[in-house]
Amino acid sequence: MMSDLKNSKAKTAFLFALLMAAVVPLSACDRNEGGMEEMGENMDEAATDFGNAVEDKCEEFKQEAGAENTDC
Numbered sequence: 632m633m634s635d636l637k638n639s640k641a642k643t644a645f646l647f648a649l650l651m652a653a654v655v656p657l658s659a660c661d662r663n664e665g666g667m668e669e670m671g672e673n674m675d676e677a678a679t680d681f682g683n684a685v686e687d688k689c690e691e692f693k694q695e696a697g698a699e700n701t702d703c
Contacts, residue, residue: 689703 686703690701693701693703
């Protein structure tokens with residue numbers, strides 16, 4: 632009887648550990664945070680695109696002006 636109880640506890644502990652091992656990696660998955668998260672990402676992307684466009688125009692201007700260093 633005592634060995635059955637120990638065996639049952641061992642099985643329960645093993646199943647619990649197995650369940651945790653399966654669930655923990657899933658909790659790190661990227662998930663959709665909703666509209667506000669998407670809006671923030673869109674704003675970040677727009678700001679990056681704007682900055683890149685300004686930098687490109689600056690480099691074009693410096694190149695046309697004959698500057699040695701065309702980096703902005």
